[in-house]
Amino acid sequence: MTTPRIEVDLSKIRHNTRYLVERLKARGITVTAVTKAVCGHPKIAQAMLEGGAVDLGEARVSNVKRLRGAGIKTPITLIRTPLLSQADLVVGSCSASFNSEVDVIARLAEAARKTKFVHSIMLMVEMGDMRDGIMPENVEAIARQVTAMPGVTVRGIGANFACLSGTAPTTSKMNDLSAIASHIEQTYGILIPVISGGNSANLPLALGQHSGGRINNLRLGEVILLAVESVSGDKINGLFTDAFTLITEVIEAKSKPILTKALFTDPALQALRLVPDNNHAMRSILAIGKQDTDIAGLTLPIGVTCLGATSDHMVIKSIRSHPRVGSALKLQMNYSALMRAMNAPDITKVILNETPFKKRSSAHRDGPDVALV
Numbered sequence: 001m002t003t004p005r006i007e008v009d010l011s012k013i014r015h016n017t018r019y020l021v022e023r024l025k026a027r028g029i030t031v032t033a034v035t036k037a038v039c040g041h042p043k044i045a046q047a048m049l050e051g052g053a054v055d056l057g058e059a060r061v062s063n064v065k066r067l068r069g070a071g072i073k074t075p076i077t078l079i080r081t082p083l084l085s086q087a088d089l090v091v092g093s094c095s096a097s098f099n100s101e102v103d104v105i106a107r108l109a110e111a112a113r114k115t116k117f118v119h120s121i122m123l124m125v126e127m128g129d130m131r132d133g134i135m136p137e138n139v140e141a142i143a144r145q146v147t148a149m150p151g152v153t154v155r156g157i158g159a160n161f162a163c164l165s166g167t168a169p170t171t172s173k174m175n176d177l178s179a180i181a182s183h184i185e186q187t188y189g190i191l192i193p194v195i196s197g198g199n200s201a202n203l204p205l206a207l208g209q210h211s212g213g214r215i216n217n218l219r220l221g222e223v224i225l226l227a228v229e230s231v232s233g234d235k236i237n238g239l240f241t242d243a244f245t246l247i248t249e250v251i252e253a254k255s256k257p258i259l260t261k262a263l264f265t266d267p268a269l270q271a272l273r274l275v276p277d278n279n280h281a282m283r284s285i286l287a288i289g290k291q292d293t294d295i296a297g298l299t300l301p302i303g304v305t306c307l308g309a310t311s312d313h314m315v316i317k318s319i320r321s322h323p324r325v326g327s328a329l330k331l332q333m334n335y336s337a338l339m340r341a342m343n344a345p346d347i348t349k350v351i352l353n354e355t356p357f358k359k360r361s362s363a364h365r366d367g368p369d370v371a372l373v
């Protein structure tokens with residue numbers, strides 16, 4: 001079989017999604033399944049929907065196009081604020097988008113007025129991660145402007161944590177976000193149905209004793225795909241961590257001199273620290289490199305270590321029997337490695353355990369989601 005390849009076990013994705021959906025449902029929280037790390041792969045998205053996610057979240061219009069092109073009709077929310085230049089595309093392919101810029105919302109409204117659909121606006125609130133979001137003190141004024149724009153409606157507010165700065169969500173931040181929503185509702189006499197508390201980093205809080213406030217939605221990617229909670233890096237019990245496996249092939253296996261650090265007294269020679277010594281050791285080369293994935297984010301089989309990597313080669317050594325030319329090695333990926341590998345054209349994606357029943361048409365909901373791009 002072709003290498004390098006990623007084997008994706010959809011039964012594990014379905015299980016992980018279902019497990020999280022059921023636990024969060026007991027807390028009154030729905031799951032938006034985020035597909036950006038798998039580049040909007042339609043079959044993986046479908047598995048997440050089969051696991052009970054209410055809708056999909058995507059960061060890029062290109063990935064949304066891929067999902068729509070494969071016939072997925074479920075509502076998709078753009079979770080990155082739209083590019084001003086993509087307003088028409090966003091309105092044509094997504095039922096909702098997260099926003100933090102009034103000018104962009106105005107453009108979306110203009111684009112929506114050209115269609116028969118109303119585009120839903122999720123107001124992203126800055127709550128400490130210092131990436132995207134409206135400063136809390138300005139949310140109300142922006143909500144007022146948006147409610148006056150025909151073509152769009154304020155459907156929800158949300159926050160995001162632990163992406164840029166590692167700021168974790170807390171009960172008090174969830175309460176603050178809920179209070180902003182309630183205040184806008186009272187002031188403008190509108191209903192804000194969706195309060196989206198955050199991403200995978202929110203999971204421990206949402207399932208904990210004091211989840212906080214009116215949070216009724218989370219946008220989950222990493223925890224569904226890899227079963228790890230992003231702030232602590234802890235594995236979530238009850239979930240599969242190995243839904244994805246990267247399989248690489250050995251293209252060279254040789255005994256070579258070991259490079260050792262030489263001691264130079266002359267500082268000018270410090271740059272030439274590594275010199276071959278008389279001992280030899282077996283090392284192998286895998287046909288994968290920095291161009292394909294984040295090498296530092298790969299976990300090798302027990303007893304195998306990475307000696308280094310270049311754009312197309314990854315050099316390894318093994319304390320056990322040495323992998324021979326042509327043999328395959330299975331690696332696990334963290335989020336960063338997965339995200340890049342899913343986007344690598346030279347890595348084949350092999351889908352395992354697709355649903356046995358025929359291509360199920362995804363649950364059809366009302367709204368503008370049927371529009372194709």
Ligand SMILES: *Cc1c(COP(=O)(O)O)cnc(C)c1O
Nearest residue numbers: 034079160199200219220221222
């Ligand atoms: C990436 C992202 C998510 C999903 O994050 P995970 O850590 O993969 O769960 C949710 N919301 C926003 C705004 C994002 O950018």
